[in-house]
Amino acid sequence: EDKVVQSPLSLVVHEGDTVTLNCSYEVTNFRSLLWYKQEKKAPTFLFMLTSSGIEKKSGRLSSILDKKELFSILNITATQTGDSAVYLCAAYTSGTYKYIFGTGTRLKVLA
Amino acid sequence: NAGVTQTPKFRVLKTGQSMTLLCAQDMNHEYMYWYRQDPGMGLRLIHYSVGEGTTAKGEVPDGYNVSRLKKQNFLLGLESAAPSQTSVYFCASSYGWTALHFGNGTRLTVT
Secondary structure: OOEEEEEOOEEEEEOOOOEEEEEEEEOOOEEEEEEEEEOOOOOEEEEEEOOOOOOEEEOOEEEEEEOOOOEEEEEEOOOOHHHOEEEEEEEEEOOOOEEEEOOOEEEEEEO | OOOEEEEOOEEEEOOOOOEEEEEEEOOOOOEEEEEEEOOOOOEEEEEEEOOOOOOEEOOOOOOEEEEOOOOOEEEEEEOOOOHHHOEEEEEEEEOOOOOOEEOOOEEEEEO
């Protein structure tokens, strides 16, 4: 059965801290790994990763994929209160055309 | 460019009533998906479609039906609503393996 597991489930940090969010996956015919940020409404797209070892970066956020060990991490440096959200990762399976989501990591950044 | 539009935004049903949720996308995406989101359970796939006239079951299809008569529209139907179907429903679309684009969600309460 295809599955995506995220850890930790929740995290509370102070502004300025650096956080690392984890996503491991076991899916058949893996094609891509995606990260989303969800505040009050719909998830918003952050990164898509398809190749191992190539870091994607956007401002204070970065992500990398390890296809051998079947995991990805999302790093957020110098956290701000606006980073408070649920972070979701999803694996796309090209065999069944499904995006399988993890349950998310709830991040709270305190001022 | 509207992206993915879901209607309605909110709905309250009584047990046993039926309703249809409409999803429309203007990005010419082949693939469309319906997810439900419940507290602590991430996004769970209900049904999806890989092209006009095709549909397939996801993880939690029971109690729901779908139709994709036009490429841009994907309808989710509840024939006889149950309290267990109280949830937030998200529609999403993509070209396949690339970023999923989400609608703003429909909050459904079944009493």
